[in-house]
Amino acid sequence: MKVNRSLLLAVAAAALTVVGLVLPATPPAAAASLTEVTSFGNNPGGMRMHVYVPDSRPTNPGIVVAMHGCGGSGPGFYASSEFAGLADRYGFIVIYPSAQQQAGFGKCFDTWSDAAKRRGGGSDPVSIVSMVNYVQQRYGGDPNRVYATGSSSGGMMTNHMLALYPDVFKAGAAFMGVPFQCFANAADYPPGSSKCTGGGGANRTPQQWGDAVRQAYPGYTGPRPRIQLWHGTADNLVPYALLQEEIEQWTNVFGLSQTPTSTDTPQANWTRRRYADSSGAIPVEAYSIQGAGHSLPAGGMAAQAIAFFGLDRASGPTTTTTTTTEPGTEPCRVTSTVNAWNAGLTESITITNTGTTALNGWSLDFTLPGGQTITSGWNATYSPSSGQVTARNAAHNATLAPNASVEIGFQATHTGDTAEPAAFALNGMACATA
Structure with missing residues (x-):
């Protein structure tokens, strides 16, 4: 039984209109479904992979890797976030990895081991790149439109993947993350007991943070992926102060000042700081969510991330695939x-x-x-x-x-x-x- 369903749909449509996105009031007759891929290539992290492929999509769709927080799972993040609905609207494919590394908060993405901090070193980052390669080969995913996003542990891995694989990812949106190389090792994890999230170990200079990214892929001279950063001001698990450390890291990587070129309020309680380069492009932007705890992304934030990626715009001819799901097959x-x-x-x-x-x-x-x-x-x-x-x-x-x-x-x-x-x-x- 639903309560005031027509009213709730109207409220949801109005809320989405605020961020420039209007979804259809009724779902398509044939809806895509989340599918597990059991063999996707080199998988040193022992990870599970689920993929959401919308029925209607361009011939070469964009790819978003959407990563859960500690203790979560790919299917859980699929169910609890708005990325799949936006994929239906705009025709991109979403990869939902499931971490298998045990940490103090359950299974978390490995952002602490030596292997995970080296490009091609192994562990979760290599597994995630294998997932991207699989989607490019299986579904014709566009290698020039690959993006990363995630919440908490997934936000940390977003920073991680942009540092290690700037030639794979074009942009990222990190919710409640930490800078790349914040965690010293496994003993310094999880959040709450580490030097990284305890404060002292994360207070480095912009140059030190930037050097960490540059050393992740020595000799790389190509373009760096743009990044969007999100944090709640009342976050007590991954402290809000770490947002500034992320800003310092990525503005240094791009050779930008730590002083924003503009500040605005896209929605109530959202403060956005933008850091533009000399051409007017915005490689780095940061959102402070007033009063929010460790609970992002909330309503409308996924749409803002997709807009930052540029996936809210049509790209090329669209193909339609009909997916048939028998009623009652959900567990x-x-x-x-x-x-x-x-x-x-x-x-x-x-x-x-x-x-x-x-x-x-x-x-x-x-x-x-x-x-x-x-x-x-x-x-x-x-x-x-x-x-x-x-x-x-x-x-x-x-x-x-x-x-x-x-x-x-x-x-x-x-x-x-x-x-x-x-x-x-x-x-x-x-x-x-x-």
Whole structure:
């Protein structure tokens, strides 16, 4: 059951219009689906790969690598972010890697090992480049339009990939990241206990930060990928101060001043600083999100990243492929009901295991609309309280048999948007919604 569905669609359309993007009110009759690729080439990181290929796309579509945060997964980021919907609109392909390296917050992208810091050295960066090569060969992906983005650990890896493979990636958008070479080694990871995110180890000069990037690919003299940086001013996990360190790194790489050439407010609570070169091009721009914690990207930010990449513009002839998905093949189904009042709401969620195997322990990933913050919950634990949320089973409902359901829910405050999440993923796999 949906609450005020027509009103919610109108609100969503209005919100997207603010950033210059209008999506159709109804989905296409035949929708693409997330697909796992089990053999994509050299994979020293032992990573999993999922790809989203829109039904309508140019002959040579652009490619976006979209990377999750620690403890997440590719399918989870697919379900909890807006990149797939934008891919439907603009016809680019999205790669969703799943990290397999264990760190203090679960599985994270390797930005700490010596192998990962060397071009061609191994680990996750080599695996990600293999995924890009696979999409170029399998789907005709345009090698001149390859981009990276990610949240938290994925934002850190975005900086990483732009430093190591400037000849592969044309631009990146890093949400809540850290500069390349911030983590000294595995012992200096994860965030919260490291010198990098603890403050002292990250206070370097612009020249030192820039040298780290230049040393990642010695002798490279080609163009550098542009970068868009995002951080919440109230982020206590990956401190907001690290945004300035990222700015110093990349402005130094481009030979720019650390003083922005312009500052504006694209939306309420968004402060954007731009760093233009002598030609007027903008290789570096940074967004400070007032009051936001460790919860990015929020609504509309993915669209801003896609616009920065230039993927919001048509490119070449379009081909259409019909993808047929049999009803009921998703491994799970989720229904949600919202009851809202003034500045509060409750949301009841029913999760059904539509697969053939019992789940012994489960987690449900979803993204709350902007302005919603969970204050309490039942039958699950919820973390964080806003943005991209993971609900994990309680002790009494950890086992979910085939065709069995579990009901969970939470109470939250809101600032006007009372919509339920648009998508859910159970144990990293996208769920059908009803």
